[in-house]
Structures are given as structure tokens and as C-alpha cells.
Amino acid sequence: MAAIRFSNVFKRYASGQDALLGVDFELASGEMAFLTGHSGAGKSTLLKLIMLMERPSRGQVWVGQQDLSSLHRSQIPYLRRQIGVVFQNHQLLFDRSVFENVALPLQISGYDPADAARRARAALDKVGLLTREKHNPVTLSTGEQQRVGIARAIVHKPKLLLADEPTGNLDPQLSEDIMRLFGQFNSIGTTVLIASHDLSLINRMRHRMLTLKHGRLVADG
Amino acid sequence: MAKPGRKEQATAVGSRPIEKSPAAPRRGARQHRIQFADRQRSWRRHHLSVAREALLRLKQTPVASLMTLAVLAIALALPGFLLAALGNLQALTSDWDPQPRIALYMQTELGDDAIDSFSRQLMLRDDLASVELINREKGLEDFRRYSAFADLLERFDANPLPAVIMVLPHNTDPLAMPLVRSELAALPGVDEAQLDMEWVQRLAAVLALAQRGSYVLGGLLALAVLLVVGNTVRMTIESRRDEILVSKLVGATDAWVRRPFLYSGFWFGLIGGLLAWLLVQLALLLLATPAQALADLYLNDFQLQGLGIQGSLIMLAAATLLGLSGSWLAVSRHLREIEPGDV
Numbered sequence: 001m002a003a004i005r006f007s008n009v010f011k012r013y014a015s016g017q018d019a020l021l022g023v024d025f026e027l028a029s030g031e032m033a034f035l036t037g038h039s040g041a042g043k044s045t046l047l048k049l050i051m052l053m054e055r056p057s058r059g060q061v062w063v064g065q066q067d068l069s070s071l072h073r074s075q076i077p078y079l080r081r082q083i084g085v086v087f088q089n090h091q092l093l094f095d096r097s098v099f100e101n102v103a104l105p106l107q108i109s110g111y112d113p114a115d116a117a118r119r120a121r122a123a124l125d126k127v128g129l130l131t132r133e134k135h136n137p138v139t140l141s142t143g144e145q146q147r148v149g150i151a152r153a154i155v156h157k158p159k160l161l162l163a164d165e166p167t168g169n170l171d172p173q174l175s176e177d178i179m180r181l182f183g184q185f186n187s188i189g190t191t192v193l194i195a196s197h198d199l200s201l202i203n204r205m206r207h208r209m210l211t212l213k214h215g216r217l218v219a220d221g
Numbered sequence: 222m223a224k225p226g227r228k229e230q231a232t233a234v235g236s237r238p239i240e241k242s243p244a245a246p247r248r249g250a251r252q253h254r255i256q257f258a259d260r261q262r263s264w265r266r267h268h269l270s271v272a273r274e275a276l277l278r279l280k281q282t283p284v285a286s287l288m289t290l291a292v293l294a295i296a297l298a299l300p301g302f303l304l305a306a307l308g309n310l311q312a313l314t315s316d317w318d319p320q321p322r323i324a325l326y327m328q329t330e331l332g333d334d335a336i337d338s339f340s341r342q343l344m345l346r347d348d349l350a351s352v353e354l355i356n357r358e359k360g361l362e363d364f365r366r367y368s369a370f371a372d373l374l375e376r377f378d379a380n381p382l383p384a385v386i387m388v389l390p391h392n393t394d395p396l397a398m399p400l401v402r403s404e405l406a407a408l409p410g411v412d413e414a415q416l417d418m419e420w421v422q423r424l425a426a427v428l429a430l431a432q433r434g435s436y437v438l439g440g441l442l443a444l445a446v447l448l449v450v451g452n453t454v455r456m457t458i459e460s461r462r463d464e465i466l467v468s469k470l471v472g473a474t475d476a477w478v479r480r481p482f483l484y485s486g487f488w489f490g491l492i493g494g495l496l497a498w499l500l501v502q503l504a505l506l507l508l509a510t511p512a513q514a515l516a517d518l519y520l521n522d523f524q525l526q527g528l529g530i531q532g533s534l535i536m537l538a539a540a541t542l543l544g545l546s547g548s549w550l551a552v553s554r555h556l557r558e559i560e561p562g563d564v
Contacts, residue, residue, distance in 0.1 A: 051470070053561050074475070081472035091467050105471040110263030152471070 002062065003029040003160055003191035004050060009059035011045050011215075019045035021215040022059070027193060029064075029159070032186040034202045035195040037212035043195035046212070047162050050193075051085060052076045063160065081109050084153035088165035090145050092137040092152075098124070099133035102151045109156060123155040124148075127181065143174040150178070154185060161185055163194040167201065175201055267480070275484035278457075279492075289453050293493030296446050297540050298500035300439030301528065305501060307432050309512075309526050314424060321393055321422065323402050325386040326413040333357070336384045339410055343388060348401065353387040360385060369518065383412060443543055450489050450547025454482050458555050470561045482552045483545060490544015494537040501536075502527060 004027040011020040019042045027033055035043050048054040049061050052068055061068045063079065071079060092101050102123055106116035124130045127147040129140075137145055146166060153161060163182065167175035179194075179201060186192045196202060202209060211219035279286040327336050333356060340354040355363070360382040365371045374381075390401045398416055406414035458465070465478055505527050512525045528536060 051561075053470075077469070077472045077474045077477075079472075080470065085470060091463075091470070093464055093467055095464070104468065107267075108468060108471055108473045108477060110260055110267070112259070112263070113266070 002026045003031065003064060004193065005060075005062040006046075006049075007060045007062075009049065009061060010057045011042070011049065011054065012057045018215050020049075020056070020212075023212075023215075023217050025210060025217060025220060027191060029191055030186075030189050031208065032183070032192040033194075033208040033210055034205070035193060035210045035212065036197055036199060036202060039197065041212040042215045043197075043212055044164055047085075047164050047193070047195055050160075050162060051083060052079060077108075081105070081156065082158055082160065084156070084158035084161045086146070086149050086153045086161075086163035086166045088168045090149035092145055092148055094136060094138045096136075097133065098129065098135050098137055098140070098148050101137060101148060102133075102155050105152060105156050120151075120155055123151040126154070126184075127151045142169050143171075143178075146170065146174075146178060147181075150181060154190075159189075159191060161190050161192045163192075163196075165196055166194060167196060167198055172201070176204075179205055267477070271480045272484045272487075275481050276488050278481075278485065279488060285453075289449060289489060290493050290496060292449050293446055293489060293540070293544075294496035294500055296442040296449070297493055297497035297536070297543075298504075300435055300442055301497055301501045301532075301536050302504055303435035303438065304432075305505060305526070305528050305532065307428060307435060308532075310428055312526060313516075314428070320389060321398060321416060322387045322389050323398070323405060324415045325388065325405055325408075325411050326415070327384040327386065328410055328412045329357075329381075329383050331384070331410050333384070335410065336386075339408075340386050343386065348391055349388050350391045351387075351389045355385045355387065357382055357384050443539075446490075446493070446540070446543045447547040447550065450486050450544050451551040453489065454486055454548040454551040455555055457485055458482060458551065458559070462559055465556070465559045466561050469559075475556070478556060479552050482556075483548050486544040486546075486548020486551075487541060488544070490541040490547070491537065493544065494540025497540060498528065498533055498536055 004025075006023045006025050009020055009023045010018070012018050023042075023046065035046060037043055045054065049056055049068075050063060052071065056069070063083070066079065068079070093104075099117075099120055103116050103120040106119060107113075111119070121130060121133065124133055127150050129144060129147055129151065132140065132144065132148075137148055140148065146169075150163075150166070153163075161182070166182070167178050170178065175198060182192050182194060183205070208221065209219070210217060327339070331339075336356065337354065340352055343349060343352045357380050361374070361380050364382060365374060388405065390398065392398075392401070402414045402416050405411060461481075468478055505525060509525045516524075527533075
């Protein structure tokens with residue numbers, strides 16, 4: 001079964017810029033793939049369509065069994081709860097602790113606080129930051145902040161994990177650590193799609209690679 | 222501890238639709254029930270924690286919060302105070318007979334008997350509803366008892382007051398009254414006929430006008446409260462933009478995002494209302510002594526009334542409602558603009 005399916009998807013922004021031009025692909029459940037291309041090739045747009053941060057101008061996007069075009073605005077939160085996302089600029093909140101940042105998705109989904117605390121600690125443990133749970137994210141290094149972002153993305157055990165340039169500002173060693181972390185999640189059955197332009201790193205990872213160029217999917221494999 | 226209990230209950234309910242129904246939907250229903258109960262619980266928990274956080278957030282910016290609350294308190298206290306004052310005036314004048322009477326001042330030369338028979342003749346007239354004679358002794362007694370100028374009487378050798386006959390015409394129409402008055406004034410023995418108590422009617426009209434005025438003022442100030450709360454909440458929304466974005470990205474519903482701001486408005490309204498209530502009570506307390514002195518002068522057993530329990534509750538409820546509505550306005554206008562489209 002496909003975890004993500006794009007069928008002839010076009011996206012033109014209100015500014016008139018064409019971000020995606022007839023994109024077709026399927027990502028099987030449990031698969032891990034990289035999405036690459038130059039900046040402006042449409043990688044972020046593609047991820048935004050999956051999250052319904054944007055809607056396609058034409059074509060259809062499925063996440064699991066769900067046709068996103070039939071999803072009403074009020075149902076979007078429940079789609080997003082099934083997906084974990086890691087952002088390039090990590091989007092952490094600096095008015096609360098690392099632990100509270102990670103526990104936020106659980107709190108929003110209505111988990112029991114004790115259960116949420118247990119799961120948040122488990123997620124922090126997985127990214128190796130359990131000892132920092134009480135710190136403010138602002139006191140953490142960039143690499144650590146990115147790992148907190150990853151912990152937040154996987155805390156609710158999503159079936160689908162998306163990442164937009166997760167290694168953007170990191171040195172090669174840290175980048176490789178982060179990518180290995182994604183590999184671990186994939187090995188326990190999570191479908192993973194990572195947008196990245198770090199080709200040397202991606203080539204070493206030996207996973208499927210989707211290449212976007214000017215909004216078109218030019219290579220797959 | 223609660224979990225097994227709920228499960229048992231859910232199983233009992235699930236097994237009720239007898240053997241006919243297949244096993245699979247029954248399992249689905251059971252699961253759904255538990256999720257529903259859990260959701261209810263987490264919903265209540267979230268409300269409590271958000272209410273508490275919203276209150277704590279007011280404390281985090283004490284100066285700004287106090288300024289806003291002071292504005293709200295004053296805006297709410299003004300109509301509250303006006304309505305309380307009017308309520309008091311109306312209570313004061315409600316014992317006064319608003320029916321217009323005509324006072325016939327009799328010539329002082331007439332003897333008591335003549336006046337008595339004159340008043341009996343008036344009683345026979347069809348156009349008068351009631352006739353009340355206040356003879357000279359009664360008038361003197363009343364004057365001594367009720368007037369501040371009782372000392373003046375000692376300067377007179379004889380009773381200087383005329384006998385007075387109060388008459389109430391059947392037709393109390395403002396246009397008909399003067400005609401009755403002049404007719405009665407022309408009767409022999411009548412020194413002067415005066416349309417009395419007209420001012421009570423005027424006072425009542427003035428009070429009604431003042432009441433209407435304070436409603437208008439209250440409406441305007443309520444609008445001001447809406448705007449003040451709305452603007453304060455709008456600024457809070459701006460300052461928590463990142464939090465809203467991230468929450469929406471990890472699956473927060475509109476209601477979830479809205480809740481803290483609605484609670485801010487709720488607290489602003491409630492606390493502003495409480496402060497306004499205090500202001501009104503304080504103002505009435507300051508007025509109580511002079512009002513009592515004034516009432517004593519008129520020998521009235523008048524007591525200054527506060528807002529009362531009902532009035533206080535209405536005031537608090539209105540304030541809370543205004544706070545909530547103000548934040549609702551801001552939230553519905555500004556929260557939709559914050560969508561994680563351009564992260």
C-alpha cells in the first residue's frame with residue numbers, strides 16, 4: 001500500500017510562480033526516500049502539499065487511503081497528527097523547556113499527562129538528549145536543537161515522517177548522525193521522506209532518490 | 222485505576238446488541254467509546270490548565286494587565302454606578318403619589334363650618350374623584366412636624382395657615398386639568414387654586430430620560446470594553462505567533478488554538494467586572510452619609526441601596542460576557558491569518 005501518492009500534481013502560487021508541474025510518484029508504506037533538487041525546485045512545496053500547508057492547483061495527493069482534496073479544513077489537524085515533520089529551522093518554542101517542546105504534539109492530541117511524559121522522555125532518549133529535558137532549547141547547539149525537533153516529530157510514533165533539509169546547517173559528522181537516526185526509524189517500519197540537497201551524503205545512504213528540477217520529477221531511483 | 226473500570230463498562234455496553242451483530246463492529250464500538258471518554262477527560266483537563274495558564278499570563282505582564290483592567294473597570298463602573306443611582310432615585314420617589322391634585326387654598330376669613338360644608342359640596346360634584354380637607358389646625362400641626370421653618374410659627378399670634386382642600390379630578394389629562402383648576406378657583410371662598418404634584422410627573426419623566434441616557438452610555442462603554450479586550454487579545458495573539466504556527470503544524474485544531482485567548486478575554490472581563498463592582502460599592506459608600514443627611518432633612522426613611530445581589534451578578538455576568546465576546550472578535554479575525562503556509 002502506498003503511504004504517499006502524487007497523481008499529476010501541479011502547484012502554481014498566487015504570485016504566478018509554478019512550483020510543481022505534473023508530479024507523479026508513489027512512496028510505499030515502510031519505504032525511505034530522499035527528495036533532492038536545487039533550491040526552488042519544488043521540494044518544500046511537495047512536502048507542504050502532504051501536510052496540507054498548501055493545496056495543489058491540479059492533480060491529487062493521497063496520504064495512506066486519504067484523498068487530501070476531499071479533506072475539509074476542519075479535518076486537517078487530524079491528518080497532521082498522523083505525520084511527523086522535521087523542519088530546517090526546527091521551529092522550536094523558546095518560551096518552554098526541551099521536554100515541553102517535545103510533549104506538545106501529545107498534549108494537543110489529548111494524551112494523558114503521565115503517558116505523554118513517558119513518551120516524550122522515550123523520544124528524547126532516542127535522540128540522546130534525555131539529560132537536557134529541562135533546558136531551554138535556546139541553550140542548545142544547532143545540532144541538538146535539530147535533534148529536539150526530530151524527537152518532537154517522532155514522539156507520537158507517526159507512520160509517516162517528513163523532513164525538510166534536516167541537516168541544512170550541520171557539519172558532515174552531525175549530518176550523518178541525523179541521517180542514521182532517520183534510518184533507524186525507517187527500520188522499525190516508519191515511512192520516511194527527506195528533502196535534502198546534500199547529494200554526497202544522500203549517495204552514501206543508498207536509498208531511493210526522487211529528483212526535482214524546475215517543478216518536474218526528472219529522476220526516480 | 223479508572224481504566225479497567227471504564228473498559229468493563231464499555232464491554233457491557235458493547236455486548237448488549239445480542240449475538241446477531243458480528244464481532245468486528247462490536248470491537249470497533251468498544252474502542253471508540255474508550256477513546257471518547259479519554260477525549261472528554263483530556264478536554265476537561267485542557268480547559269482547566271488553559272484557564273490557569275491564561276490567568277498566570279496576566280500576572281506575567283503586570284503593568285500592562287493592570288492598565289487594561291483599570292480601563293475595563295472604569296468603563297464598566299460608570300454605567301453600573303449611574304444605574305444604581307437612578308435605582309435609588311426611583312425608589313425614593315416611588316412612594317410619592319404621582320397623581321396630580323389641585324390644592325384649593327381657602328380664604329382665611331371663612332370659618333371652619335363654612336369650609337366643611339364647602340368641601341361637602343365639592344364631594345357631590347361628578348367631575349371630582351376625591352376631596353380631602355386639611356383644616357387649619359391640621360395644617361399647622363403638619364407644618365410644625367414636617368417643615369424646617371417650624372420656628373417661624375412662633376412669630377405669629379394666630380394660625381397664619383389657610384385651610385386647604387385637596388381635590389383629585391376624574392379627568393387627570395394635562396390639558397383638562399387647568400380648566401378644572403380655573404373653574405374651582407372661581408368658586409366663592411377659594412383664595413387660590415394650585416395644580417399640585419405636577420413636578421413629580423416631571424421628575425419621573427426626567428428620571429426615565431436619565432435612565433435611557435445611561436443605557437445609551439452603557440452601550441457605548443460596552444463597545445469600548447469589547448474594543449479594549451479585542452485589542453489586548455490581538456496583541457497577545459501577535460506575541461504568540463510562533464506557538465500558534467507550531468501548534469497548528471503538529472495537529473492543533475482551531476478550537477485548541479483559540480482556547481487560551483478566549484480564556485484571557487474571560488479573565489479580563491471577570492476581573493474587570495469585579496474591580497468595577499468594587500468601584501461602584503466604594504462610590505456608593507462615599508455617598509451614603511450625605512444621602513442619609515439629605516433624607517433626614519425630608520424626614521424620609523430612605524436608605525441608600527447598593528447594587529444588590531441581582532445587580533452585582535448581572536454586572537459580573539455582563540462584564541464576563543463582554544470580555545469573552547471581545548476576545549472572540551479578535552480571535553476570529555486574526556487567528557485564521559496565522560496559517561503555516563510559509564514556514
